[in-house]
Amino acid sequence: MRTRRIAVPLIAAAVLLTGCSIANPTSSEVSLQYGNGSFDSRNFVECENDLDFSDVNDDHYYYPAGQRDFTFGDGDGIDSSPLTSTTQDAQEVKVTGTVKFTLNTDCAEFTDPTGKKWPGGKLQMFHELIAYKYDAAPTEGGKQMKPGWTSLLRNYVGAALDRATDNEALKYPWQKLYTDAAAKAQWERDVLAQLPSVLKTLTLGVDLITVNSVLLQKPSIQPALVQGLTDKQAAELRSQAADVDKQAAANFPGGIAGYQAYQQQQAVNEAIKSGKVQVLPVPQGSPIIVSPGK
Known part of the structure; x- marks a missing residue:
């Protein structure tokens, strides 16, 4: 013995x-x-x-007993590349952010939904059904998780997150997610609420990984949509400026004609200040004559 x-x-x-x-x-x-x-x-x-x-x-x-991060986006040290989701109006957006999760290290004996008993609890189940196949865990204490750990996270946390963000993005048009802070925050909350159940479909219905929080950054949109949004905002600003001009002209002494003459004089004054036109000396009492500056 x-x-x-x-x-x-x-x-x-x-x-x-x-x-x-x-x-x-x-x-x-x-x-x-x-x-x-x-x-x-x-x-x-x-x-x-x-x-x-x-x-x-x-x-x-050896497995981590505390909270860990799964990050997805661009740059070094990221666990996964950005995810993509399709919005209600059939536009593709790029999703980046962080999921904070905890591995279920419960070692109390239990029976899974298939009837199999695990004397080492949910941690043993996680190790034998998932992590061992990825060669994810170090065999010495105090060491970094092995490269297979990152692959494991992508195929479980990442895959579940991809599905949850897809499902929830379909509820919103792209402009809501891109410009409406309240809509974006609700989308984030909806993903957090759905993610645990989606993740459990990948782990035989057992909560082997607990999701603690989801942080989604403002989604990135296609360049054509950015340009379209910029053009729309510019048009709205021009329209607002035109409305201001109309109101000013209506209240100006002499009406619209007086307002237009005032604007022309202001344009001449600005041109003189900038050096774009040159003032020529003329006899007193004659109209002012200007010529293009050199």
Whole structure:
């Protein structure tokens, strides 16, 4: 019979005489131990939250116990490229942002919807059904997650997020999401509300990953839409300026004719100030003559 745990005073002697592997998770990690000794079959042993000594050939896999981020967008250090969604008016927008999530590290034994029992709880289920296939977890404590962790997040958190943003973007025309802060905030809340249920469809209906928050940046739109929006805003400003001119002319002494003469004189004054025209000396009492400046 092998000894799983060893009293602290006997640690040095045990290591010297028999050899052992050590599980040493940090305060932000949980470790899964699997038997892999000379007389063991490959099987789950236990979850570990603190220092533990086991057979020399046993394996340990370390998973994060606290909140983590899944980021999607442009630039270095991003977990995924931007997502795309189609709006109510059939326009494609680019979506970037961050999802904050927590891995379910519950190690209490439970039975999943298929009837399979997991003595190591939902963390064991996550490891064996998902993470082990991606080679996602380090086998030493205090290390960074392996490259497979990022691929795992893209295929689960990212895939669920892509579906949720698509479903909710269809409720809005693109201009609402782009220019209306209240509509954009509601879209963000709707995605957060839908994301957990979408994610569970990828994990046999079990909450292996808990979504804590969703932050969506202002979506990016196609250049043609940006130009169209700019042109529309410019037209609206011109229309507003014309309305102001009409109101000013109606109240100006002499009516519209007086207002137009005033504007012409103002234009001449501005041209003289800018040097675009030159004033020529003329006899007193004659009309002012201007000529183009050099």
